[in-house]
Amino acid sequence: MTRPPKHMGVLPVDIVIEFKKRGYTGDPVEIRASKESTVVRETVDSSDSRWTPILAQKVSISLFCEEFWDFKDLYVETDDTYQVVITKNVGTRSNPLLVTEFTGWLLSDDAAEPYTVKPYRVRVSAICGLALLKSRPFVDLTGRPITGMRDLLDLLADALLQTGYDLPIVTADNLYELYDMASGQLLNGLPNPAYDPLKRTRIKGEHFTDDKNQPLSCTDVLKAILEARGARLTQWNGMWFIVRSSEVVGGWNPWSGDPSALCMRRYADATELENPLVEYRILKQTVTLPGTLRPLATAKVAYEPPLKKYTVKQDFGRTINLLPNGKFSASAGGFPTIWQRNRLSSTGTDRSAIYLGSGLEGDPYRVRIYGIASDEADRGKEFIYQQIRLPQFVKGQAGYVIKGKMQVNNCRGAMLIVQGQVENNPHPPNDGKWAWLKVDDKSWDIQPKKKDMRCHTFPHVDTVPGVAEGKPGWLKPKIGWGDFELEFNTNPFIRNIRICLCIAESLDGQTSTPTPWLDYADIRVERKVSDAGAPTGRYETRTQDNKQLVTTPEADLTITIGDVPDAADATGHLGTLYKPDGQTPASKWLNPNDVQHLERGGSMLSYAVSDRFGASIRAKQTWDGQLVGDLLLGPLSVPQFPDITGPDGPLSFQIVKWKQEMLFHKHTITAVEVIGEGGVQLIGKHWDTPSGPVSLEVDPLTGEPATTQSKLDEITKQIKKLLSPILPTLKFELGVSTLPGSLVPLDESDRSRYQLGVELSVNGKVIGNVRAIGRKINDLNLIDDGQ
Structure with missing residues (x-):
């Protein structure tokens, strides 16, 4: 039991602190607690920003030692040995009602005691578990990577389960996708409050891997989802709370009579994410003197200057794997589904293909092919293969790349054969034939000569020092996994391709022992990114003066999930969000209060930039000081x-830093004024491409984007064709935001006509620029005037 000083006029609180050791089966042991600052709870690693996505917490507990090293068992070697649970009695002693205040793990780095007169105080610390997620890969409870179409809430729950315990989850995110604002989804003319946008929004689990297809950390996954939605995560009352910062003062809730009430959905635990309890809470709490929550005289109020601009970049994410079951995770009959053997048996250690692996870290799903051969390819070649159909050919698009992993034993490395089936060819006799992807120039050959029918080889070997090249044994197979990549260009007459993973290539002076074999794993076919390819992301910027930007600012924030504006390209990116059906890409997000005004709202990127800029559009106040009393929702409260x-x-002020001394009912906080600016008007849009940002202007008549990269490419070709006879060595830079006069209205009275700036250089020296005058960029197929 802890008692505050009497003069504070605050009732005492009964607290129970439990240390629960994993696997312990003995009787409980009582520990004597110190009376001074028994429990101090605070947020850690938090900034002064309202948009910090993760508010981790730490608790310090003061204990009495009667003898030296009384609590040596509490000094643990790992951070998940002792679970610390703090409960508070919100009832009476005769009729107690215990409520969980905190759940966490005892830290392993507090093994220190004073050498002094006994008894003496020691302090131990516990963390809420969020800090541990930095080093924990994002895998399911069986240790396997997360794959397939998943709800955002499911992904958040999977990451939170990696803390080592299962707590209830409360969400307060009411930014709905357009689908749930349509008439067929409404309840009494309003969005269904039981519909959780986090549960109704989906994404491919494969997005949360790095460039080498390894799982991201759980922290990175939480940040990716929370930052895109402008939400914060913290623990309170033994539950995880996920709250959008833009909603903390209300105004997003059409269901409750109180505009300050926030619609929340409570899930019983992280493994049961259906049928949430819908409740409405007010986060605002008045601080008065006198009152149940009062300030101390040491508080300080200051001002933060407004932002001049804010830019958010959306990275569309890696392109999807076009190869079904490329990770070999699905199997039937002892072999990966879809894949087939060619001249390979299913047993033995010679000319056979065997399925191995558990899918766990260090033991990936893989196919082992026993045997070796030369790089010559013929009808007798041994391989496993799969046939896929590429997306519809688009003029000017980039090609594709085949990626994979291999490990070898007494052989040189992997070998691949790629074939493409001809269709709709101008020469009908070629239709149906299989073309060969040549090794030398990666071109397609319908009738390859025998000398050209060779495998693409990928050695995974080291040169042995001091041994002449070409002598037997001069190459040594590498230990462990290696990567291989094979790029090839698109062809308008080839969509069906056959990918053959061949038997291993032999070494010079190959020996028969040990048994040669080659493992294939994680095979992918992805769209190749090149300068001529589709945009890989986009920027959006807000500025104070609403003037069009001349150059693209550096991004203040990068989000990695969202809406890809080109619907035809959206399904090709892993970072694309989907509607509840898991098949239709998300397109627009709305505040539930806009149900009668569906023209409002915007993309996820639009909300990310406008929410943050609107919160700093003018100078805002900060409040630093101490409060005494019951802060009802801790760091979630809005004083x-x-x-x-x-x-x-x-x-209203949102708490960004918080420290609670439970004995004294004292809270030390830093809070930032909540400024909410409605609307998602944007000033400045840019595509992000491999060759740099490309301006994406807004048509002032429609408010819609006025151009795309493909349009700019077409205009570049037209201008180049016009001018190349005069200056054959021109370097063309079109549509880049640094060019003079790029894509600005010529005349306020005639907004259908634009000028286009092209910078000209010869041998790296700028010799001037050309201005082309044309119709609105959406319709600019022919340049009708130039000078």
Whole structure:
């Protein structure tokens, strides 16, 4: 039991602190707690920003030692040996009602005691578990990577389960996708409050891997989802809370009569994410003197200057794997589904293909092919293969790349054969024939000569020092996994391709022992990214003066999930969000209060930039100081001070740093004024491409993007064709935002006509620029005038 000083007028609180050791079966042992600052709870690694996505917490506990090293068992070697649970009695002693205050793990780095007169105090610390997620890969409870179409809430829950315990989850995210605002989804004319946008929004689990297809950390996954939605995650009352910062003062809730109430959905635990309990809470809490929550005289109020601009970049993410079951994770009859053997048996250690692996770290799903051969390819070649159909050919698009992993034993490395079936060819006799992807120039050959029918080889060997090249044994197979890549260009007459993973290539002076074999794993076919390819992302910027940007600013924030504006390209990226059906890409997001005004709203990127910029569009106040009393929702609370007011009454403050001394009911906080600016008007849009940002202007008549990269490419070709006879060595740079006069209206009275700036250089020296005048960029197929 802890008692605050009597003069504070705050009731005492009964607290129970439990240390639960994993696997312990004995009787409970009572520990004597110190009376001074028994429990101090605080947020850690938090900044002064309202947009910090993860508010991890730490608890320090003061204990009494009667003898030296009384609590040596509490000094653990790992961070998940002792679970620490703190409960508070919110009832009476005769009729107790215990509520969980905190759940965490005892830290392993506090093994220190004073050498002094006994008894003496020691302090141990516990963390809520969020800090541990930095080093924990994002895998399921069986240790396998997360794959397939998944709800955002499911992914958040999977990451939180890696803390080592299963807590209830409360979400307060009411930014709906357009699908749930349609008439067929409404309830009494309003969005269904039981519909959780986090549960109704989907994404491919494979997005949360790095460039080598290894799982990201759980922290990275949480940040990716939370930052895109402008939400914060923390623990309170033994539950995980996920709250959008833009909603903390209300105004997003059409269901409750109180505009300050926030719609929340409570899930019983992280493994049961259906049928949530819908409840409405007000986060605002008045701080008065006198009152149940009062400030101390040491508080300080300051101002933060407004932002001049804010830019958010959306990275569309890696392109999807076009090869079904490329990770070999699905199997039937002892072999990966879809894949087939060619001249390979299913047993033995010679000319055979065997399925191996558990899918766990260090033991990936893989196919082992026993045997060796030369790089010559013929009808007798041994391989496993799969046939896929590439997306519809688009003029000017980039090609594709085949990627994979291999490990070898007494052989040189992997070998691949790639064939493409001809269709709709101008020469009908060639239709149906299989073309060969040549080794030398990666071109397609319908009738290859025998000398050209060779495998693409990928050695995984080291040169042995001091041994002449070409002598037997001069190459040594590498230990462990290696990567291989094979790029090939698109062809308008080839869509069906056959990918053959061949038997291993032999070494010079090959020996028969040990048994040669080659493992294939994680095979992918992805769209190749090149300068001529589709955009890989986009930027959006807000500025104070609403003037069009001349150059693309550096991004203040990068989000990796969202909406890809080109619907035809959206399904090709792993970072694309989907509607509840898991098949239709998300397109637009809306505040539920906009149900009667569906023209409002915007993309996920639009909300990410406008929410953050709107929160700093003017100078805002910060409040640093101490509060005494019951802060009802801890770091989730939104304090209001009656004497700090604005045009609409008391200002609201969101807590960004919080420390609680439970014995004294004292809270030390840093809080930032909540400024909410409606709307998602944007000033400045840019595509992000491999060759740099490309300006994406807005048509002032429609408010819609006025151009695309493909349009710019077409215009570049037209201007180049026009000018190349005059200056054959021109370097063309079109549509880049640094060019003079690029894509600005010529005349306010005639907004259908634009000028286009092209910078000209010869041998690296700029010799001037050309201005082309044309119709609105959407319709600019022919240049009708030039000078």
